[in-house]
Amino acid sequence: MNKLKPAKALYRVSVLTTAEAEDAVCELVTSVLGIAAVTYFDLKNQTSLVSIFIEQDKFSPAGARREIVGGLKRIKNLGLNTGTGKIEIRKVRREDWAESWKRHFKPIVFPSLLVKPSWSKKRPAANQAVVVLDPGLSFGTGQHPTTSFCLHQIAQCLKSGTAQSFLDIGTGSGILAIAAVKLGYRPVHAFDFDPESVRVAGENARINHVTGRLNLTRGDVTKLPMRAARKFDLVCANLISNLLIAERRRIVNQIEPAGRLVLAGILTTEFGEVERAFADEGMKLQSSRVENEWRSGAFCFV
Numbered sequence: 001m002n003k004l005k006p007a008k009a010l011y012r013v014s015v016l017t018t019a020e021a022e023d024a025v026c027e028l029v030t031s032v033l034g035i036a037a038v039t040y041f042d043l044k045n046q047t048s049l050v051s052i053f054i055e056q057d058k059f060s061p062a063g064a065r066r067e068i069v070g071g072l073k074r075i076k077n078l079g080l081n082t083g084t085g086k087i088e089i090r091k092v093r094r095e096d097w098a099e100s101w102k103r104h105f106k107p108i109v110f111p112s113l114l115v116k117p118s119w120s121k122k123r124p125a126a127n128q129a130v131v132v133l134d135p136g137l138s139f140g141t142g143q144h145p146t147t148s149f150c151l152h153q154i155a156q157c158l159k160s161g162t163a164q165s166f167l168d169i170g171t172g173s174g175i176l177a178i179a180a181v182k183l184g185y186r187p188v189h190a191f192d193f194d195p196e197s198v199r200v201a202g203e204n205a206r207i208n209h210v211t212g213r214l215n216l217t218r219g220d221v222t223k224l225p226m227r228a229a230r231k232f233d234l235v236c237a238n239l240i241s242n243l244l245i246a247e248r249r250r251i252v253n254q255i256e257p258a259g260r261l262v263l264a265g266i267l268t269t270e271f272g273e274v275e276r277a278f279a280d281e282g283m284k285l286q287s288s289r290v291e292n293e294w295r296s297g298a299f300c301f302v
Contacts, residue, residue: 012092013064014051018083019293020267021075022048023240025082028071030196033059047083053092061089108148110155113179118207129182132208133175146264149289149296150176150236153262157234157298158183164233165189167254169221174201174214176236181210185234191219224250231255236262241270245277252281257301260286264296271295 013033017025022039025048029037033052040049065087072085107116114124115131124130154176158164166180168190177190178201192198198218205211221239226249235255237244244251244263255261261283266274268290275285275297283299 010053010092011056011059011061012051012053012088012090013059013068014049014088015068015072016084016086016088017048017050018081019046019048021080021082022050023265024075024078024080025050025072028075029068032064032067032071056091065089108151110152112155112158112183113151115151115175115179129179131175131179131182133173133178133204146238146266146294146296147175149291150238150262150264151179153260153287153298154180154185154234154236155183157260158185165230165256167232167235169235169237169251169254170239171201171216172197172238174204174216176238177201177214177216178205178208178210180234181213182208186213187215188213189215189217189232191217193218193220221247221250224254226250226253228254231259233259234262235259236264238264241266241274244274248277248281252278252283255301259300261299262296263299264294266295266297267293268295269293271297 013029015025015029019041022041026037026039029050029052033054035052035054037050037052040051041047042049068087072082076082107114107120107122112127113129113131114122115133116122117134118132119134154166164185166177166185166188168174168177168180168188171177171190171192174190177188180188190201192201195218198216201216202211205214205216221237221243224247232254233256235251237251244266251261261278263274263278271288278299282302284302286298286300288295288297
C-alpha cells in the first residue's frame with residue numbers, strides 16, 4: 001500500500017513597514033522570492049505587513065533575509081520611510097496559513113458589486129455583480145484604499161443602457177478589469193509589464209469565468225501609442241507617481257473626449273504634482289479620496 005507523502009513545510013516571510021513604503025517593499029519581497037507578496041494594513045497601528053508563504057525547499061532563510069535587508073537599505077536611500085523594517089521568517093502549518101487569510105480578508109461591498117474571498121458565504125444582493133479573489137494568489141484584493149477607490153469609480157461611472165469601454169493600466173491581480181467585465185463594460189482591456197502579474201490576472205479571470213470577455217496582455221505603459229487607434233470611456237492607472245507623471249501624455253491619449261481617468265497608488269505628499277501634470281494635459285480633478293497616506297483621484301477633460 002502506497003503511503004501519502006507528507007505535505008511540504010511552509011515558511012512565512014514577512015516585513016513590517018509603512019503605508020508609504022508598502023508598494024516598494026512588496027515589489028522587493030516578490031523579486032527576492034519569486035512569489036507574489038500580499039499586504040495587510042493595520043489601521044490601528046498604521047503599519048503594513050508584507051508577506052509571502054513559500055515551501056521549505058524553495059528558498060534559503062538566511063539568503064532571503066540578507067537580500068531583503070539589502071533591498072530595504074536601497075529603499076531607504078530613495079527617501080522612503082520603511083518604518084521598523086522588521087523581518088520575520090518562521091515555519092507555519094498549512095492549516096495556520098489558510099486560516100490566517102480568513103481572519104484578515106473580508107468581503108468588500110459596493111451598491112452594485114461584491115468582492116469576496118472564495119471561502120466567504122456572503123450572498124450578493126439583487127443585481128449585485130460578484131468578484132471572487134483570494135489573497136495569496138494576487139497583487140491586489142480590493143483591501144488597499146487605492147484599489148477600493150478604483151472599484152468605486154468603476155461601479156459609479158457605468159451608465160445604464162450604454163456600452164462603455166474600459167482600460168486597466170498595470171492590472172496586477174486583474175481585480176479592476178474583472179470587476180469591469182462583471183459590471184458590464186465592453187470591451188475590457190488590461191495589461192501589466194510584469195509577466196507574473198499577467199499570469200495571476202489570467203488565473204483570476206478564469207476563476208471568475210470572464211476569460212473570453214477580457215483582453216489581457218503583457219504591456220508597457222512607456223510604449224503606449226501617442227495617437228491611440230482605440231480610445232476608452234474609462235481608464236484606470238494604479239501606478240507610482242513618477243511613472244504617471246512621466247507617461248501622462250501616453251495615458252491621456254487612451255481616453256475618449258468625454259471619458260474619465262482614475263489615478264491611484266499616489267502618496268498624499270505627491271498628489272499635487274500629479275494633479276498639476278495632468279492639468280497640463282487638459283484634465284481636471286473631479287473627485288478625490290484621502291485614506292491613510294494615500295490619495296486617489298478621478299479626472300475628466302476640461
